[in-house]
Amino acid sequence: xxxxxxxxxxxxxxxxNIVHFARVLRGAGLTVGPDRVLQAMAAVEAVGLxxxxxxxxxxxxxxxxxxxxxxxxDAAFATFWRDPKLLEQLMLLLxxxxxxxxxxxxxxxxxxxxxxxxxxxxxxSAKDERAAKDELQFDAxxxxxxxxxxxxxxxxTMTTAEFEQAKKLAEQIPLPIAPVRRRRHEAASxxxxxxxxxxxxxxxxxxxxxxxxxxxxxxxxxxxxxLDISGSMDRYSRVFLHYVHGLTRRHPHVHTLxxxxxxxxxxxxxxxxxxxxxxxxxxxxxxxxxxxxxxxxCLAQFNQLWARRLLAGNAAVLLLTDGLDRxxxxxxxxxxxxxxxxxxxxxxLNPLLRFDGFEPRAAGVRALLPNVDRFLPVHxxxxxxxxxxxxxxxxxxxxxxxxx
Amino acid sequence: xxxxxxLPLPDSVDxxxxxxxxxxxxxxxxxxxxxxxxxxxxxxxxxxxxPGVGKTELGKVLAQxxxxxxxxxxxxxxxxxxxxxxxxxxxxxxxxxxLAEAVHDTDxxxxxxxxxxxxxxxxxxxxxxxxQTQSPVLLIDELDxxxxxxxxxxxxxxxxxxxxxxxxxxxRASAPPITIITSNRTREIHDAxxxxxLYHWVDFPSLERELEIVRLKAxxxxxxxxxxVVEFVQRMRTLDLFKAPGVAETIDWTNALVALxxxxxxxxxxxxxxxxLLKYQDDIVKLQSGDTAKLLDELRARAxxx
Numbered sequence: 001x002x003x004x005x006x007x008x009x010x011x012x013x014x015x016x017n018i019v020h021f022a023r024v025l026r027g028a029g030l031t032v033g034p035d036r037v038l039q040a041m042a043a044v045e046a047v048g049l050x051x052x053x054x055x056x057x058x059x060x061x062x063x064x065x066x067x068x069x070x071x072x073x074d075a076a077f078a079t080f081w082r083d084p085k086l087l088e089q090l091m092l093l094l095x096x097x098x099x100x101x102x103x104x105x106x107x108x109x110x111x112x113x114x115x116x117x118x119x120x121x122x123x124x125s126a127k128d129e130r131a132a133k134d135e136l137q138f139d140a141x142x143x144x145x146x147x148x149x150x151x152x153x154x155x156x157t158m159t160t161a162e163f164e165q166a167k168k169l170a171e172q173i174p175l176p177i178a179p180v181r182r183r184r185h186e187a188a189s190x191x192x193x194x195x196x197x198x199x200x201x202x203x204x205x206x207x208x209x210x211x212x213x214x215x216x217x218x219x220x221x222x223x224x225x226x227l228d229i230s231g232s233m234d235r236y237s238r239v240f241l242h243y244v245h246g247l248t249r250r251h252p253h254v255h256t257l258x259x260x261x262x263x264x265x266x267x268x269x270x271x272x273x274x275x276x277x278x279x280x281x282x283x284x285x286x287x288x289x290x291x292x293x294x295x296x297x298c299l300a301q302f303n304q305l306w307a308r309r310l311l312a313g314n315a316a317v318l319l320l321t322d323g324l325d326r327x328x329x330x331x332x333x334x335x336x337x338x339x340x341x342x343x344x345x346x347x348x349l350n351p352l353l354r355f356d357g358f359e360p361r362a363a364g365v366r367a368l369l370p371n372v373d374r375f376l377p378v379h380x381x382x383x384x385x386x387x388x389x390x391x392x393x394x395x396x397x398x399x400x401x402x403x404x
Numbered sequence: 405x406x407x408x409x410x411l412p413l414p415d416s417v418d419x420x421x422x423x424x425x426x427x428x429x430x431x432x433x434x435x436x437x438x439x440x441x442x443x444x445x446x447x448x449x450x451x452x453x454x455p456g457v458g459k460t461e462l463g464k465v466l467a468q469x470x471x472x473x474x475x476x477x478x479x480x481x482x483x484x485x486x487x488x489x490x491x492x493x494x495x496x497x498x499x500x501x502x503l504a505e506a507v508h509d510t511d512x513x514x515x516x517x518x519x520x521x522x523x524x525x526x527x528x529x530x531x532x533x534x535x536q537t538q539s540p541v542l543l544i545d546e547l548d549x550x551x552x553x554x555x556x557x558x559x560x561x562x563x564x565x566x567x568x569x570x571x572x573x574x575x576r577a578s579a580p581p582i583t584i585i586t587s588n589r590t591r592e593i594h595d596a597x598x599x600x601x602l603y604h605w606v607d608f609p610s611l612e613r614e615l616e617i618v619r620l621k622a623x624x625x626x627x628x629x630x631x632x633v634v635e636f637v638q639r640m641r642t643l644d645l646f647k648a649p650g651v652a653e654t655i656d657w658t659n660a661l662v663a664l665x666x667x668x669x670x671x672x673x674x675x676x677x678x679x680x681l682l683k684y685q686d687d688i689v690k691l692q693s694g695d696t697a698k699l700l701d702e703l704r705a706r707a708x709x710x
Contacts (some may be wrong), residue, residue: 031486031595045445047417047437057437065598067452067589067605183482184551195494196486202501202570207566222591295606304646313551338686349453385531 008327014049018059021080025063028072031061052081077297173243176347176376177316179218191215221314221344226302228321229286230260230293233290236351238279240320244272245278255310259298260288265306295325295364299335307342314344319372322350325364336371348372411470411539413443428620429458429465431612438604439466448562450598456650459586463543466582471519473540475529475581479550485557489530489567520571530561533581539577542581548590555594563600609651611638617651622658625672632669632708633658637681639699645690649681656680669709671696 018040022032029110043058056077185192190213197212224245229237237258248254248270255267269281283289311317317339325332340346348368369375414420420436420443431439439462442449443671451459462672467474477488485491497519504515518524521686527535544558562565570701585601587593609617614634625633633654641648649657657680666673703709 031599033599035599039447042445043441046441054437057434058441061438061441061602061604065450065595065601065603066592072606082668140466182551184484185482197491197495199497199519203519206512267606304644305515308588308590309592312548350422 014044017081018044021059021076022063023259024075024076024080027076028076030069030072036063055081068211073310092341141225147215171300173246175220175223175247176349176374177220177318177345180221180314180344181216181218184217185214186217188215189250190212220251220253222310222312223247223251223256223316223318224306224310224343225254225256225257225318225320227256228260228293228295228298230291230324231290232293232324233320233351237320240349241279242275245275249273258282258286258303258304259293259295260286260291261294261300262288262297263298263301263305264288265334292326293321295321295323295368296332296335299332299339303335303338303342307339311342311344317343317346319346319348319368320351321348323348323365323368324362325367333367333371336368342373345373347374347376349376349378351378409422411472413470413560414440414668416440419615423469424465426464428467429461429469430609430620431458431462432609432613432615435462435604437605438602438670442584443582446580447600448585448601450585450587450593450601450603451606452587452589452603454544454608454648454650455588455609456652458651459606460543460545462588463541463545463584466584467541467543468605468685470582472582474540474543475533475540476543476545477529477579479544479546479554479588481549481551483554484552486528488528489557489561490512490528490569491526491669492520492571493524501522522572522575525569525572531567531575533583534561534565534567534575534577536579536581539579540581542583544583544585546588547585547593548587559597559600579709608641608648611635614638614651614654618654618658621655622662625658625662626667628708629652629661629666629668630658632703633661635703635706635708636669636674636699639702640681643690643695645682645687646684647682647687669700671676671700674700 019037022037022040025032039062040059042061047054047058049055056074059077060070060073064070114326117393187193187194187197192214194212194214198210198213201208201210201212225247227237227240227244244254244256248256248267254270255265258264258266266282269285270278272278272281301368318340350365414423414476417433417437417440420440421431421433424431424436441447453463456607463476464474467652477483484498501515502519509515525531529542533540547555547558561570562583569572608614611634614637615630618630618634637649637654637657657677660677661669661673664673664677675692678688678691678696682691700709
């Protein structure tokens with residue numbers, strides 16, 4: 001490429017400013033690597049410095065890569081290219097993290113971190129061993145005291161042993177979502193004849209003819225989790241959040257949105273490996289914890305803003321809510337029906353309702369039920385273990401509407 | 405850098421605007437800047453935006469304006485190398501083996517060499533884009549419809565202008581293609597791919613620009629009707645619709661109105677032709693149950709409608 005290590009005729013000041021500008025953008029959360037800085041210099045050189053809007057367009061074409069970043073970029077550009085010092089001072093005030101990139105932002109103050117920092121204690125390791133034993137036989141039995149602790153432990157402040165146990169649990173909990181068949185093929189022992197591979201085999205050993213086959217790959221679809229975090233779900237949303245964090249770590253395509261009175265996308269927060277940090281970041285981003293529920297408006301908003309972006313390619317929706325809607329304005333049935341048309345499958349995990357003899361009395365539940373493919377009541381859920389047990393249980397007649 | 409393309413490329417942002425104008429493509433200065441940079445820096449241009457704002461059209465128009473070959477990859481799920489880049493001509497390979505058998509040619513080395521030579525490859529668009537003598541325009545359309553493994557496969561072509569065929573080696577571009585990628589954002593494209601491109605979000609055009617576009621693309625309507633149509637559509641986009649109409653829809657609608665001999669907008673005509681503008685039943689119902697009248701009233705208030 002002509003730009004990668006070229007001689008730049010634009011003067012030194014401009015290049016230095018671009019470097020600073022890139023640092024500012026980086027501080028604001030844009031992924032502007034050194035490659036883009038070089039690109040930006042080449043771009044500015046190409047369009048020239050005659051017109052401010054050209055420079056703006058050039059830098060924006062190089063430095064952003066999604067539409068949401070545009071307003072941020074525009075604001076930064078407007079301020080920076082008037083007075084670089086001013087913006088940096090502003091950013092220093094607003095975002096202390098850009099001054100020193102070496103230090104880690106917001107150290108997680110969790111039990112685990114403290115444990116890791118303090119010298120190892122014997123009892124702790126003994127406890128670990130016991131925990132490990134428990135894990136092995138978790139399915140069969142889960143000693144009463146351990147379970148009790150997990151139930152009451154705030155997930156945010158678990159000790160290492162408890163955390164390990166919870167993690168194991170989150171990994172063991174099966175997914176209530178079935179894989180879908182893709183159109184992409186993979187090598188298989190039987191199926192469609194793969195001429196190219198067959199020919200290669202023949203070329204390697206001409207005396208034989210061993211045909212090679214491919215078959216359609218089946219894999220887990222994209223999973224979109226819609227998590228209710230309103231007051232009525234208070235006891236469960238944290239357990240679910242841990243479960244979803246486990247899912248996000250295990251599967252490449254999990255998107256998570258929380259809703260109470262508003263819809264928040266927390267996918268990026270949950271990408272952090274450390275559940276404490278991930279949940280903390282999610283906590284900070286979500287503003288409507290334990291508030292009211294406006295399922296209808298939130299679903300409608302999801303349909304409008306996110307559905308087309310997230311539900312392509314046979315995506316599955318995992319709906320985690322009690323279905324108690326306090327939305328007077330919205331039309332829940334309509335929004336749910338719309339969602340049904342866009343998603344390949346909708347699985348509803350409801351922690352409040354039991355399946356046997358369950359009568360949908362709440363209007364919200366009645367509106368949602370006909371529009372889900374699978375209805376799983378995870379009754380009396382207090383821990384991840386319960387969630388695992390509920391999901392592992394044979395999916396009794398899945399479709400509620402079918403049993404009516 | 406590889407050999408410079410022999411194409412006469414525009415040498416400034418204004419030249420890009422002028423070049424596209426020759427094919428009656430009206431584009432704003434920001435898009436022109438992005439395109440100019442993409443030509444100048446030989447980087448793919450990644451266009452994202454709502455359907456019907458002229459993303460694909462840009463690729464087609466560019467090829468016409470530069471008078472060069474347009475190679476198009478229409479993306480869909482399961483798209484693989486055999487459909488987009490190259491495929492071994494297995495029938496020919498088999499024939500070659502039969503011929504060798506017939507003349508009792510036992511030189512295996514030579515046979516393998518013939519079987520996996522460049523002539524045995526069937527070129528598909530991506531490979532074809534690398535083997536032209538003159539830089540072609542490579543249009544990768546609706547990349548968001550392909551699945552992610554395909555993104556990964558594109559990386560080599562986009563960044564290095566080369567394709568590696570395991571049996572044959574690396575094929576480098578003689579004249580690097582001008583690449584335009586479009587996406588409707590039904591999924592997020594991987595950062596690794598975006599990083600190798602210049603990014604531009606194609607927005608709905610402003611009132612003046614849309615007027616200009618519609619006048620060019622849908623000739624034959626009354627002057628007043630153009631203004632009414634564009635004002636109406638622009639207002640419609642501010643409503644809370646599931647899918648706002650794009651420029652393509654505006655053009656279609658104008659053509660439809662011309663075909664119906666409408667001289668101006670009136671409630672019945674709008675009512676009957678809404679299906680041209682809106683493609684979701686919910687949106688149509690919403691418009692028909694009051695919003696049309698409201699928009700027409702607004703136009704009337706601005707003395708655009710008598």
